[in-house]
Amino acid sequence: MKKKGLYQLKKSDNKIKEYTLSVLTEDKAGLLNHITIIFNRRKMNINSLNVSTTEITGVSRFTIVVHSSLESATKVVKQIRKLVDVLAAFLYEEHEIYYQEIALYKLSTKIFLKGDLVEKIIIRKYGAKILKIEKDHIIIQKTGTKVGTQKLYDELKKFGEILEFARSGRVALSKKKRKTVNFIKELEKTKSNKLNI
Amino acid sequence: MNISGSEAVIKSLLKENVDTIFGYPGGAIMPIYDALYNYVNKINHILTRHEQGAIHAAQGYARVSGRTGVCFATSGPGATNLITGLNDALIDSTPVVCITGQVPSNLLGTDAFQESDVIGISMPVTKWNHQITNSSEIVEILSKAFYIAGSGRPGPVLIDITKDAQFSKTKFRYKKCEKIRSYHPYPVLKSEKINDAAKIINQAKKPLILVGQGVLLSKAENELIKFSEITGIPLASTLLGLSAVSCDHKNYVGYLGMHGNYGPNLKTNEADLIIAIGMRFDDRVTGDTTKYAVNAKIIHIEIDPSEIDKIIKTDVAINADAKEALIDLNKIVQKNSHEKWINEFRKCDKLEFDKIINKEINGSYDKLSMAEVIHKISEFTKGKSIIVTDVGQHQMVASRYYKFKEPNSNITSGGLGTMGFALPAAMGSKIGNPNRDVIAIIGDGGIQMTIQELATISQYNIKVKILILNNNFLGMVRQWQQLFFDNRYSFTEMKNPNFNKITDGYRIKNKKLEKREDLDKVIKEFIEYDGPYLLNVIVEKEENVFPMVPSGESVSNIRLE
Numbered sequence: 174m175k176k177k178g179l180y181q182l183k184k185s186d187n188k189i190k191e192y193t194l195s196v197l198t199e200d201k202a203g204l205l206n207h208i209t210i211i212f213n214r215r216k217m218n219i220n221s222l223n224v225s226t227t228e229i230t231g232v233s234r235f236t237i238v239v240h241s242s243l244e245s246a247t248k249v250v251k252q253i254r255k256l257v258d259v260l261a262a263f264l265y266e267e268h269e270i271y272y273q274e275i276a277l278y279k280l281s282t283k284i285f286l287k288g289d290l291v292e293k294i295i296i297r298k299y300g301a302k303i304l305k306i307e308k309d310h311i312i313i314q315k316t317g318t319k320v321g322t323q324k325l326y327d328e329l330k331k332f333g334e335i336l337e338f339a340r341s342g343r344v345a346l347s348k349k350k351r352k353t354v355n356f357i358k359e360l361e362k363t364k365s366n367k368l369n370i
Numbered sequence: 371m372n373i374s375g376s377e378a379v380i381k382s383l384l385k386e387n388v389d390t391i392f393g394y395p396g397g398a399i400m401p402i403y404d405a406l407y408n409y410v411n412k413i414n415h416i417l418t419r420h421e422q423g424a425i426h427a428a429q430g431y432a433r434v435s436g437r438t439g440v441c442f443a444t445s446g447p448g449a450t451n452l453i454t455g456l457n458d459a460l461i462d463s464t465p466v467v468c469i470t471g472q473v474p475s476n477l478l479g480t481d482a483f484q485e486s487d488v489i490g491i492s493m494p495v496t497k498w499n500h501q502i503t504n505s506s507e508i509v510e511i512l513s514k515a516f517y518i519a520g521s522g523r524p525g526p527v528l529i530d531i532t533k534d535a536q537f538s539k540t541k542f543r544y545k546k547c548e549k550i551r552s553y554h555p556y557p558v559l560k561s562e563k564i565n566d567a568a569k570i571i572n573q574a575k576k577p578l579i580l581v582g583q584g585v586l587l588s589k590a591e592n593e594l595i596k597f598s599e600i601t602g603i604p605l606a607s608t609l610l611g612l613s614a615v616s617c618d619h620k621n622y623v624g625y626l627g628m629h630g631n632y633g634p635n636l637k638t639n640e641a642d643l644i645i646a647i648g649m650r651f652d653d654r655v656t657g658d659t660t661k662y663a664v665n666a667k668i669i670h671i672e673i674d675p676s677e678i679d680k681i682i683k684t685d686v687a688i689n690a691d692a693k694e695a696l697i698d699l700n701k702i703v704q705k706n707s708h709e710k711w712i713n714e715f716r717k718c719d720k721l722e723f724d725k726i727i728n729k730e731i732n733g734s735y736d737k738l739s740m741a742e743v744i745h746k747i748s749e750f751t752k753g754k755s756i757i758v759t760d761v762g763q764h765q766m767v768a769s770r771y772y773k774f775k776e777p778n779s780n781i782t783s784g785g786l787g788t789m790g791f792a793l794p795a796a797m798g799s800k801i802g803n804p805n806r807d808v809i810a811i812i813g814d815g816g817i818q819m820t821i822q823e824l825a826t827i828s829q830y831n832i833k834v835k836i837l838i839l840n841n842n843f844l845g846m847v848r849q850w851q852q853l854f855f856d857n858r859y860s861f862t863e864m865k866n867p868n869f870n871k872i873t874d875g876y877r878i879k880n881k882k883l884e885k886r887e888d889l890d891k892v893i894k895e896f897i898e899y900d901g902p903y904l905l906n907v908i909v910e911k912e913e914n915v916f917p918m919v920p921s922g923e924s925v926s927n928i929r930l931e
């Protein structure tokens with residue numbers, strides 16, 4: 174009996190790609206620590222992390238972005254699912270999700286001296302908005318992908334110093350038509366393993 | 371009526387039918403010990419001499435009885451002394467619930483006396499942990515703790531309880547936990563997977579079953595034997611799988627791994643089908659994974675989905691409890707026999723016997739050999755004792771030469787390889803199964819890691835037999851130094867204490883055995899004595915354990931010398 178290729182690791186599984194993990198958990202102290210331990214132990218770097226409550230009381234969502242092979246990412250997801258307080262963990266490639274990050278840019282008000290820069294670049298070209306204007310500084314806000322917020326950063330930098338810059342972790346929703354509430358209800362009913370859902 | 375949090379702890383343990391606690395008191399857990407004092411007629415507490423001893427004892431208790439072991443320790447150093455045992459229990463899937471005291475909740479995070487971040491420290495080495503700061507949580511959390519520790523793939527749970535939560539009052543209404551919405555320990559067996567597996571099994575010409583501890587944990591020994599007898603497929607065991615199959619079963623072909631038997635290791639690469647049951651392809655079993663089971667399809671029956679495809683890619687993955695899967699497989703696999711294939715293993719056995727076993731057990735060294743002593747004990751006890759081994763050469767020799775006849779008889783630290791495990795684990799094993807003989811087999815190095823537990827054994831008259839295989843070396847490390855580091859014996863030779871005098875000090879009967887002509891008589895006395903007994907056997911100093919798969923090499927490169 175010769176080994177079939179079917180279940181063998183495909184070459185493409187070893188390609189390093191960007192993966193987004195979406196993890197639904199009970200709202201439990203220390204769980205963030207437990208999840209990051211799983212990455213640390215495997216020397217896998219977390220590129221972006223967002224933790225927040227969800228539309229369901231007591232349920233949190235972790236959105237984690239990594240650069241990894243499919244094989245390593247799958248193994249990490251299985252380890253996360255194994256945590257007792259994790260309700261579900263999903264692994265997505267870029268095309269399977271809607272996702273955004275938010276960036277804030279603090280600039281000197283002098284930027285208004287550069288003519289219609291604000292109007293042209295900030296608002297029209299980048300779809301950013303002015304969040305706040307103070308006497309000596311303004312805050313610009315842009316949501317988008319990391320590439321997009323970075324582009325705006327680079328452009329703004331040409332016009333003067335950026336006083337401060339901050340970017341959030343990614344938040345993502347899958348493209349599947351699924352309601353988290355129903356999903357949790359199903360979990361409460363089901364006897365089956367998390368992996369099969 | 372409201373009771374104190376501490377009393378709620380003890381009453382919860384009683385509701386979980388806990389009959390024994392292994393523990394060690396201290397400031398932050400004193401309220402719980404005080405509550406325990408009123409229940410000494412209902413629950414047994416064993417005061418070990420170190421918290422590591424307590425948790426290893428709880429592990430031994432759990433492994434022989436299938437019940438969850440329980441352990442108490444105080445905050446700070448008491449809790450940190452549990453860490454090795456927690457890790458050991460996690461990697462070897464042993465159900466243990468540890469309860470640690472913690473400083474009062476208003477002092478958390480202040481570097482208070484004996485405060486340590488026990489939750490943070492134990493996170494990577496527990497299946498679940500939780501800190502209780504309010505007595506009202508105690509009942510619910512403890513019932514969760516027992517459910518989590520004992521269900522699915524078992525593991526250790528640590529519950530840290532602040533001192534104020536132990537003191538304050540709470541209602542006591544116990545409800546056994548039966549479900550947690552985020553935790554689904556029993557996967558649903560998929561019948562199509564069983565069908566897929568059966569097809570491959572029916573066609574295989576050279577199939578081999580790998581038996582792991584999962585078989586013991588799911589109590590699937592009978593179903594496994596039935597499966598092997600219907601299909602005629604030979605059975606090989608991992609270190610932790612030992613004793614799941616009686617060593618004299620006609621289809622049993624031996625022990626896998628670095629120092630396992632010649633046949634099952636070598637034939638792994640000839641097999642056209644590997645059926646792995648409740649095992650996790652540890653590197654001590656697989657050697658070089660790229661040269662492992664090269665001609666075989668893989669069926670993996672495993673309850674923990676994260677183990678599937680972790681090390682070895684499967685062709686059919688059956689994510690299920692071993693017993694359930696085997697029951698269904700037994701209904702549809704075809705009757706078959708693989709006599710010719712099994713005979714190939716027997717040829718390997720003959721070679722191994724001629725090259726190694728014969729001279730090991732038949733006294734061809736000046737001093738006694740480890741194998742000779744184990745072989746004698748195996749014969750004398752008819753393979754029916756519980757064998758608790760430490761880590762090193764003696765462990766491998768015991769695993770090779772003790773011919774197990776009954777399940778749950780091999781208690782050893784497999785995944786973590788924790789020296790110091792055997793002595794306390796043997797105490798726990800004896801308490802967990804008082805009707806069977808328990809023999810601890812330990813090196814002269816390992817015994818000194820937890821030797822203080824002789825005091826526990828003495829105080830409670832725990833009738834364990836303790837065998838020191840004394841070679842005055844950290845033998846396993848010395849063997850590697852000899853074989854792979856040019857004979858450079860860097861810090862492996864020991865000037866040992868007089869173990870017999872030490873044991874006298876603990877008021878435990880003991881003897882030193884050196885001469886071959888005394889072997890039979892002394893072993894008989896050792897086994898038959900009604901009480902704890904330590905036997906210090908002086909063995910050959912520089913004996914090596916063979917066969918051996920050199921670390922990182924293919925199982926095909928197994929060396930007979």
Ligand SMILES: Cc1ncc(C[n+]2csc(CCOP(=O)(O)OP(=O)(O)O)c2C)c(N)n1
Pocket residue numbers: 760761762763764765787788789790812813814815816817839841843844845846847
């Ligand atoms: C706590 C711990 N420290 C170190 C080791 C590494 N180690 C593995 S086997 C061994 C030698 C054990 O010597 P001994 O107990 O005398 O048993 P022998 O090998 O001689 O039978 C050592 C040091 C270990 N497994 N555990």
